[in-house]
Amino acid sequence: MTDRNTFRLMLLILGVVFAFLYIPISVLVGLSFNEGGLPTAWTGFSVKWYGALLENSDILKAAGNTLIVAVFSTILSTILGTLLAVGVEIRRRNGKWLETIIFAPMIIPDIVLAIALLSMFSLLNVKMGLHTITVSHVVFNLAFVCAVVRARLKSFDWSIVEASADLGATTFVTLYRVVIPVLMPAIVAGGLLAFTLSVDEFIIAFFTAGAGRSSITLPMQIFAMIRFGVTPEINALATLVISVSVVALALSQRLNKEGLPGQ
Amino acid sequence: MTTDRRPLLLMTPALLWLTALMVIPCALILVLAFFRRGVYGGIEYTWTLENIALVFDPLYFRIFLKSAGIAGLSACIACVLGYAAAYAIAAMPRRRQPMLLFFAVLPFWSNYLVRTYAWIVLLNREGLIVNIARWLGYQGELPSMLYTEQAVIIGLVYNYLPFVILACYAPLSRMNAEVTEVSRDLGASAWTTFRRVTLPMTVPGIATGFVFVFVLSIGNFVTPALLGGGQFQMIGNLVYAQFITANDWPFGAALSMVLILIMLGLLMGQAVVADRAAGGKGRADD
Numbered sequence: 001m002t003d004r005n006t007f008r009l010m011l012l013i014l015g016v017v018f019a020f021l022y023i024p025i026s027v028l029v030g031l032s033f034n035e036g037g038l039p040t041a042w043t044g045f046s047v048k049w050y051g052a053l054l055e056n057s058d059i060l061k062a063a064g065n066t067l068i069v070a071v072f073s074t075i076l077s078t079i080l081g082t083l084l085a086v087g088v089e090i091r092r093r094n095g096k097w098l099e100t101i102i103f104a105p106m107i108i109p110d111i112v113l114a115i116a117l118l119s120m121f122s123l124l125n126v127k128m129g130l131h132t133i134t135v136s137h138v139v140f141n142l143a144f145v146c147a148v149v150r151a152r153l154k155s156f157d158w159s160i161v162e163a164s165a166d167l168g169a170t171t172f173v174t175l176y177r178v179v180i181p182v183l184m185p186a187i188v189a190g191g192l193l194a195f196t197l198s199v200d201e202f203i204i205a206f207f208t209a210g211a212g213r214s215s216i217t218l219p220m221q222i223f224a225m226i227r228f229g230v231t232p233e234i235n236a237l238a239t240l241v242i243s244v245s246v247v248a249l250a251l252s253q254r255l256n257k258e259g260l261p262g263q
Numbered sequence: 264m265t266t267d268r269r270p271l272l273l274m275t276p277a278l279l280w281l282t283a284l285m286v287i288p289c290a291l292i293l294v295l296a297f298f299r300r301g302v303y304g305g306i307e308y309t310w311t312l313e314n315i316a317l318v319f320d321p322l323y324f325r326i327f328l329k330s331a332g333i334a335g336l337s338a339c340i341a342c343v344l345g346y347a348a349a350y351a352i353a354a355m356p357r358r359r360q361p362m363l364l365f366f367a368v369l370p371f372w373s374n375y376l377v378r379t380y381a382w383i384v385l386l387n388r389e390g391l392i393v394n395i396a397r398w399l400g401y402q403g404e405l406p407s408m409l410y411t412e413q414a415v416i417i418g419l420v421y422n423y424l425p426f427v428i429l430a431c432y433a434p435l436s437r438m439n440a441e442v443t444e445v446s447r448d449l450g451a452s453a454w455t456t457f458r459r460v461t462l463p464m465t466v467p468g469i470a471t472g473f474v475f476v477f478v479l480s481i482g483n484f485v486t487p488a489l490l491g492g493g494q495f496q497m498i499g500n501l502v503y504a505q506f507i508t509a510n511d512w513p514f515g516a517a518l519s520m521v522l523i524l525i526m527l528g529l530l531m532g533q534a535v536v537a538d539r540a541a542g543g544k545g546r547a548d549d
Binding site for chain 1: 269270271272273274276277278280281284285286287288289291292295344347348350351352354355363365366367369370372373374375376377378379380381382383384385387389390391394421424425428453475478479482483484485488489499502503506512515516519522523526530
């Protein structure tokens with residue numbers, strides 16, 4: 001095979017894989033703007049299905065709940081995750097156990113963590129609701145924030161910390177006035193990542209929300225709607241949800257270039 | 264000496280959080296698995312091995328095997344597609360690679376439910392694929408594509424493919440172009456070079472991708488519930504049923520425990536593969 005043919009084959013592979021990845025989502029987004037709402041025929045461009053969402057009180061309530069959970073779990077996990085990252089990187093030599101515990105929340109299957117948390121909350125007679133979803137989301141969110149901040153700390157110049165100490169700053173002042181400002185882009189990037197993960201998370205929320213509809217989140221609402229079949233409203237809602245993740249992720253990547261895969 | 268304690272102080276809040284809301288709950292599951300189920304669904308605090316034995320009852324063990332089969336097939340397909348894509352990305356001009364990789368991974372960060380739902384839109388009886396077939400002139404009755412095992416596999420491959428691409432790209436991009444050139448100069452064909460040089464050097468990436476897809480697929484509960492319909496169960500659904508509908512928590516815990524053990528075993532196996540590859544590379548560098 002000549003090099004030129006190899007290159008063509010590579011382009012073909014890329015074309016096929018990207019088509020596989022993007023056609024399903026594109027169809028969904030396209031249909032959400034279809035006036036008739038059916039996949040059978042294109043009857044014209046319309047945003048009326050987005051308007052319908054605004055009149056659906058269930059969806060608005062669920063979106064509000066999701067926002068509450070995401071904001072609080074993001075704030076908590078950003079603080080905890082950043083402190084953890086700084087502590088871990090100052091220590092440098094960390095045992096295997098410690099590394100495993102920090103890494104585990106990112107790979108533990110959601111269903112396992114979800115039922116484990118449900119069991120514990122039930123046995124302790126904790127009343128479940130938005131607060132239990134929030135504290136549960138912090139578990140995996142803080143691990144992701146920690147990973148993003150640690151990546152930035154790898155190229156951190158520790159001599160500025162020494163300089164700060166030599167100039168008489170206390171540990172707290174050094175952390176607050178020197179370390180945190182330098183890390184800020186990574187902290188914000190980690191926070192945005194945590195926010196999207198929390199907005200999208202379904203299984204843990206589903207198990208730790210407790211009975212009743214009062215603490216239903218947007219993914220739980222979407223899951224309930226999907227089970228009844230395909231509707232134009234879900235298409236519109238799905239498009240909005242994708243847009244939020246994509247925008248947050250793009251912002252996060254921009255802020256934290258070092259985190260960009262392959263660079 | 265005093266400086267040694269400060270990092271621990273910074274780490275304490277997060278570590279306490281993880282202990283209280285991850286380590287202890289998971290340990291609880293391990294303990295629950297050995298308790299007896301109460302008459303009215305509660306938990307009776309007497310030790311028993313019945314739950315563990317029930318997991319290996321043919322009725323339930325069959326579901327384990329089936330889940331493992333579906334997860335294994337999904338992981339294989341994802342690895343073939345993902346490796347090909349990663350290889351192709353690594354063959355593109357260097358400055359284009361970060362962008363291509365970004366777009367390959369982007370779908371991974373959008374909502375899992377939405378990505379799965381997209382396949383319902385495509386595969387359902389009035390869905391796009393059926394419509395295209397009709398438009399092309401196909402008159403007959405089309406077999407149902409949604410709510411089948413194939414639909415579940417497509418969904419799993421679709422959802423986890425970006426991760427495999429990422430895992431395979433890492434070792435491929437690190438590979439030195441000179442190594443393959445040497446192989447070609449020494450007379451090996453492109454195929455032989457790939458099989459004897461490139462592939463062995465990138466096995467750790469494939470192993471990582473495979474284990475990840477397998478682990479996430481075998482315990483999956485959303486994809487079988489949505490794309491499989493009520494047609495069949497995977498372990499994730501079985502666990503869900505024990506906790507939510509059947510109210511048999513000890514058995515649910517026993518199922519989860521076996522699930523956790525399978526996953527731990529695989530992850531350790533993957534770590535061994537990665538370690539061995541790192542060791543081999545170290546010697547080659549000397």
